[in-house]
Amino acid sequence: MTTDTTPRGTRPSSFGVTHPLDMLTAEEISAAREILVRHGKVGPATRFPRVLPVEPDKRAVLSHTPGADDFDRSVLVTLLDTATGRVGEAEVSVTGGAVTSWRDLPTGEHPYGQPPYLLEEYGRAAEIVKADPRWQAAMARRGITDTAHTFVAPLAPGYFPREGETGRRMIRSLTFHRRHEGDNPWAHPVEGLVAHVDLTAGEVTRLDDEGDVPVPLDDWNYKHTGPARTTLKPLEITQPEGPSFTVDGTLVRWEDWSLRVGFNAQEGLVLNEIAFRDGDEDRPVIYRASVPEMVVPYGDPAAPRYWISYFDAGEYALGKNANSLKLGCDCLGEITYFDAVVADDNGDPMPIPHAVCMHEEDYGILWKHTEPGEASQVRRSRRLVLSYFATIGNYDYGFFWYFYLDGSIQMEAKATGIVFAGAAEPWTENPHAPEIAPGIIGPVHQHIFCARLDMSVDGPENSVEEENLVGIPTGPRNPYGNAFTYERVPLSRESEAVRDADSEAGRRWYVTSAHRRNAVGRPTAYQLTPMAGPRLMAQPGSSAGDRAAFARHHLWVTAHDPAERFPAGDFPNQHAGDGIGRWVQADRALTDTDVVLWHTFGPTHIPRPEDWPVMPVDYSGFWLKPHGFLDANPALDLPDGSAGGHSGHGGTGGSADGRCH
Template sequence: MIEHPLTPLTADEISTAASCVKAQSGLDDNAFFETITLDEPDHDEMAAFRANGTRPARRAYVCCYERSSNRTLRGVVDLGAERLVSWDHVPGVQARIPPEEFVLSDAIAKADPRVVEALAKRGITDLSKVLIETWAPGNFGHADEVGKRLAYCHCWVINEAGDNRYGRPIANLHPVFDLQNQVVLRVDDFGVVPLPPDSAAIRPADGLRRDIKPLTISQPEGPSFEVDGYHVRWQRWNVRIGYNLREGLVLHDIGYEDDGELRPIMHRASMAEMVVPYGDPTGGNYRRNAFDTGEYGLGVALDSLKLGCDCLGHIHYFDVCAHNWDGEPTPIRNAVCMHEEDYGLLWKHTDAKTGQFRAVRSRRLVISSIATIGNYVYGFFWYFYQDGTIGTEIKATGIPFPTAIPPGEDPKYGAMIAPGIASHVHQHSFSYRFEMCVDGDRNAVREQDFEAAPLGPDNPHGNAVAILERPLTHEAEAAREIDVTRSRSWKIVSADRTNALGQPTAYRLVPGQNTLPYLHPESAVAQRAGFMFKHFWATRYDRDELYPAGWYPNQHPGGDGLPRWIQADRPLEGEDVVVWYTLNFHHLPRPEDWPVQPIVYASMHWMPEGFFDQNPALDIPPGAITE
């Protein structure tokens, strides 16, 4: 028996689901599997399981694309009964692009005379050094694209060292690929730009630094965490590791053991969607808008992590299982890394009169995964702290998207990063989704601002700071933006529990680095990624509302997801609340980002506010003094 209803699908379960669909759906042999993943039990099913052990049926969600009919279909398989319990055509949408389809265009485009001729015009005849990469095309309403399953391709020549496929960009050349019929639909050629000089090797063959001494992380008694399958206990925290092909790493059942009671905080937490819109409108560059989660899938792109490189210390790894487009299981070893880190001081007090002091060092639990999609690499990190704080952080690295630029020309919508190479200004927008359950499922939303109080009888010295807190009682009013002039934040409060001071127990969302999108609201990508325009959203829980741009952003005309859902304006007071946080960061590449950019960090965190009656970390042993 599977250990828990939220355990990710096993290889055998994936095979069972694929077999059921092949035998019972009526699909023809050229259909492929976009997704086979756990159909997660809803909150009512999980409540019954926690209350009395009633196990929900083990189900798989399956999505397929059928080439012959250009249809996307989806359904649910009852794994215990080995039966397809639902199966429906989803009209007017396109499934995600799986890895096998992602690489199709390269070989087929290189055999197309129009592509070969366009490359020859640029002096490129050795096609073995050319990369033609598939990108989801977006939706721009072009007449010859309507109703077709497409890819919009970008081209490069690999560098002579052979370690940078993006080393010499071929500007202005874009084969448009018909994925259904596996042919080149047309070639968009906006004019020849000379190839830039050969790009040096990413890592020099010699000349590496020799002044770095070994750094050893030692835990001679082992780690402080306990692992049972995918369940983790650490420093009073409880969390369950989850996984799916779309979001990758998912966390379930986040709670804190307080005086013997396991208090719930979140049912589920994930990075539910991301989009990277590029800011150059010239040629075919306007089509560079990647929804890496919804168009490709982060879970299928997870790296197998390596000790000493991706993770350092006493590591526990979690394996997961993806699948190929034939529905065959493809295990990913070491997909998720977990370890402890020293994090400096947690708290300290010094008595100036006696000289006595108490100092406690902080430790955090780190749960992470890394996904490589094309030129970019994203690290997704979750942090749990001994004071009850939950943090999440993006670490972005990889190769900034390069384009060739004519000699003597300055890029108008980007920056020069190497001789003959520019990189476009762009943004990364991440949408985090949190199914909240702060001391239970009846929660409410509050927004807190601060402002300088006006001079007057109540503020004669001008030092008063007004604390403004207002309830966000319905979905439409709960679509909000960060306001640094007011130090704005949001908190989720329990409708049923108070602390020793009579305050509702709560967790506060504290923004980190952020910005607003620079897209015009009527642009095609803005219509598809409407979630970008608000930093904070709150909705009432609906098990089908999982992705902020909708289930099928690939080639979608827009208007789906959060902007559509909140039109229902459902109440939020004392309800089962889902919080969505948009983390935007802006990137104008620089020479130091080439040929591989150092990590760029962006983060946010949740901190307890009245959830505890006092500092929950008072019982942490003090640090050992060494002379």
């Protein structure tokens, strides 16, 4: 039996921690498990579907002094008894050596909910399905008897209260036939076959088998398509003097920016205490930024797909599925990596080497002007990039945060991977699933991300305003017909701050400081500029509409509450619906207080042949820009041609001293 070796009153430094916002370490994860064992919370069937850092109190973080070693480090642990399906949640202080809270989660009662899936449950679901005689008969009817390599795709079932399913740990499985080891299973969907699996009971509760569409068997191996092209010449990215950033633990400084890098199993990359240096002052901009949830609802009403609406963070754990990034493939240039550690299904540390990549990129021209008879003045832009990639089944998602020399921040989500395909008779017209290859259909769907921006523009007391462009009818106020203006409206309460983008009105939102003014007497501010896309297409009252309420609007603003961390709630898996739609019913005041912006964005995907058999990256995101935060362009002091370097061939590139010719 494992015993607790963590002494009470252990200092954070003994776990390799020097700051309250540091990522969880392997030692802390091990200590949390050992404490739970000592308290009798871990048995042979206990698994750990969710292990997250407890967010430290803001006041304690902001008052922390370098070198102090007296703060608490706690871990939030969800425990699942796979034999009974019972679920509990513990808060464990690893510095205090104690379980500080425990609650049994009522997963068998409305509104239900289940923890994220275990990695081991994917294999278990496949074994259960393949052992079912009904599934074997359905495959044989389609002429497939060798199923040794057949892939049974385990999928979150959504929330559709059915007798025998509600309140139980369910998973639905579609089938994709892999003909041999290394084959692309997504190219061979077994249409109409859905297995409904009770993971606790270890049985298929129902098997749906509709239609006799042939299984597409064309070879779509995207990894080996013949000889690689030889026409691309080498493109070298070098920084002979090294990068311009410095790293101290998780603290990053680059030019005027400073921030702390975090990572956890559910959200993945988290950026903390983002500040911009103005003169000799580090001015806060964002306390905490992450993309804690995304939903992928499908718009095909066919039986194999109407229920699909993945919550890739809350159901599958984005961070736990992060890739180990590789130089020359995922990142180019002078790279610094951050390793991460999450917990595996047994609650033991699971390292993810090179989980986060950081580097600099040239980004073209930042500003330029030419006066007649004078040399052009040009300054090149550069950006700091922090990124990670996660693979969830058939899709791969990249999350990229860019920091610019002019004080702007950009968030970009990259969706790639393989379209989740179905099968149909060739040349069949389907308004919900266009044919993307002979006999292969790609159902319409959305990827709706939700960013959580815990703002702190010149401090935690902020307000939010909405700006719209306003045309003025020709008349006394507009005698020449050319005039237009803008208006800003305060969003004073949560009920007023449920908003949608409007490209015709140039709609933007401003987070303003309660106390600081700029040189022209206005409150200092940062501006959220959306890259507007469609909102959730699922209808109000539908399962996806209720469970992904955050995706029904582009912007929500809430008063800060540390318990409100995930926009679809803590446990969206098989949940009737929770999260931000419920929180805003409190209608809290938003003036001169600690505010959180929740911004939804992402592509609506109508698949095309060019997306097959592997999809080029689809980009989406948003910008945060200083608007009166600074008194002038902060990039006036850049050297002429600051990112230029020399061409390497003595030609017409920038000179060795970085000046333009």
